[in-house]
Amino acid sequence: MARKSRKNKKQCMEMVQEPIHYYAGIYARLSDEDIPSQGSSIENQILIGRNFIEEHEDMDFVDSYIDNGQTGTHFARPAFLRLMEDVEAGKIHCIIVKDFSRFGRNYLKVGEYLENIFPCKKVRFISVNDNFDSNFKGKQDDLIVPLKSILHDSYAKDISKKVSTSIDVRKKxxxxxxxxxxxxxxxxxxxxxxxxxxxxxxxxxxxxxxxxxxxxxxxxxxxxxxxxxxxxxxxxxxxxxxxxxxxxxxxxxxxxxxxxxxxxxxxxxxxxxxxxxxxxxxxxxxxxxxxxxxxxxxxxxxxxxxxxxxxxxxxxxx
The missing domain is CATH 3.90.1750.20 (Putative Large Serine Recombinase; Chain B, Domain 2)
Structure with missing residues (x-):
C-alpha cells in the first residue's frame, strides 16, 4: 500500500508543476455554533488573510470564499466547492485560512486534503494563526496538524452534545x-x-x-x-x-x-x-x-x- 501511495504522489508531481507566483484565495467559515467575539468573525478571517498576502510579494489576491452558517464537519459547503472548482481551473494556487478549525473540524478529511489532495494539485495551503505553510513543512508538522484536527473534531462533538442537551431541557x-x-x-x-x-x-x-x-x-x-x-x-x-x-x-x-x-x-x-x-x-x-x-x-x-x-x-x- 505504501509503495502505491508514493507512486501516485510521483505521478501528481509529474503532471502539475510547482507555481513560482501564487494566486491566492482566502477561505473563511463561520458556523451557527461559533462565537464571533472570539476573533473568528468572517471579517476578521478575511482581514488576516489579506494582511498575510500583502506581506508576501509572491502572492496575488484573487477572491474570498465565504461559508457563513456552515458546519466544519463536512466539506459539501457552497463556497468551499466553488474554491475547489477554481483550483481545478487553475485560478487558485494557494489557499489561506485563519486556522485549521476554519478549514474543517473532521480530522480525517482535513488530513486527506493536506496530505493527498492539495499536494497532488500543487496547491499551497497556509494556516496563518497556526504558523503552518505546506511549502515549509517540518517533521513536527506531521504530528501537530493531525493533533489539532483531532481537537477540533472533539470540539464539534462536544458542541453537538451541548445543543442536544439544551433542546431536551427546553422540552422538559x-x-x-x-x-x-x-x-x-x-x-x-x-x-x-x-x-x-x-x-x-x-x-x-x-x-x-x-x-x-x-x-x-x-x-x-x-x-x-x-x-x-x-x-x-x-x-x-x-x-x-x-x-x-x-x-x-x-x-x-x-x-x-x-x-x-x-x-x-x-x-x-x-x-x-x-x-x-x-x-x-x-x-x-x-x-x-x-x-x-x-x-x-x-x-x-x-x-x-x-x-x-x-x-x-x-x-x-x-
Whole structure:
C-alpha cells in the first residue's frame, strides 16, 4: 500500500508543476455554533488573510470564499466547492485560512486534503494563526496538524452534545421544539414554544379517534375527511392558496394522528436526534426509548380513548 501511495504522489508531481507566483484565495467559515467575539468573525478571517498576502510579494489576491452558517464537519459547503472548482481551473494556487478549525473540524478529511489532495494539485495551503505553510513543512508538522484536527473534531462533538442537551431541557420545561404543531394545535401568540388547542381542528381529531373505535379503517377515515372537504394541515398552511392543492388526507396522515401522544397533552423527548458533528444527520430513536413529558399543554384525547385506539391498531391490519 505504501509503495502505491508514493507512486501516485510521483505521478501528481509529474503532471502539475510547482507555481513560482501564487494566486491566492482566502477561505473563511463561520458556523451557527461559533462565537464571533472570539476573533473568528468572517471579517476578521478575511482581514488576516489579506494582511498575510500583502506581506508576501509572491502572492496575488484573487477572491474570498465565504461559508457563513456552515458546519466544519463536512466539506459539501457552497463556497468551499466553488474554491475547489477554481483550483481545478487553475485560478487558485494557494489557499489561506485563519486556522485549521476554519478549514474543517473532521480530522480525517482535513488530513486527506493536506496530505493527498492539495499536494497532488500543487496547491499551497497556509494556516496563518497556526504558523503552518505546506511549502515549509517540518517533521513536527506531521504530528501537530493531525493533533489539532483531532481537537477540533472533539470540539464539534462536544458542541453537538451541548445543543442536544439544551433542546431536551427546553422540552422538559414544556416547550414545543418541533417545526410545525400537530393538527389540532397552534403556537401560542404570547409563547411561540407553547401549544394551544385549535378548537375546530380539535373536533376533527376527536372524530378521527371516534371513527377508528367504531371500526373504520384509516383509509376509509381519510376518504370520509376528503368527502367532507376538511382541509389538512398542509392545505391550511399553503403559501399558494389559489393554486390547485394536493394536500389530501391519506391513510398514513390519519395513522400519524392516531399514534401521536401529543393529543394526550404530552411532548415526546428524544424521538429523533440530530447529530450536528456529522453534518446534521438525523438519527431515529426507537419508540421504546422515547420519554413522555406529561401535562405540557391541553389534551384533546383522553388517555382511555387514546390507549384503546393503540390496542385496536396493534391487533390487526387496518
Amino acid at each position: 420545561s414544556g416547550n414545543f421544539m418541533g417545526g410545525k404543531p400537530p393538527f389540532g394545535y397552534i403556537r401560542s401568540q404570547s409563547h411561540p414554544h407553547h401549544l394551544v388547542v385549535q378548537r375546530e381542528q380539535a373536533e376533527i381529531v376527536k372524530k378521527i379517534f371516534c371513527w377508528r373505535l367504531q371500526g373504520l379503517g384509516v383509509s376509509n377515515i381519510a376518504a370520509r375527511l376528503n368527502d367532507m372537504g376538511i382541509p389538512t394541515w398542509r392545505k391550511l398552511n399553503s403559501k399558494r392558496p389559489n393554486q390547485t392543492d394536493k394536500g389530501l388526507w391519506y391513510g398514513s396522515t390519519v395513522t400519524n394522528i392516531l399514534k401521536n401522544p401529543c393529543y394526550l397533552g404530552c411532548l415526546v423527548e428524544r424521538k429523533t436526534e440530530k447529530v450536528l458533528y456529522k453534518g446534521g444527520v438525523t438519527k431515529v430513536i426507537p419508540k421504546e426509548n422515547w420519554n413522555l413529558i406529561e401535562h405540557t399543554h391541553e389534551q384533546i384525547i383522553s388517555g382511555e380513548i387514546f390507549y384503546q385506539v393503540q390496542r385496536l391498531m396493534n391487533q390487526r391490519p387496518i
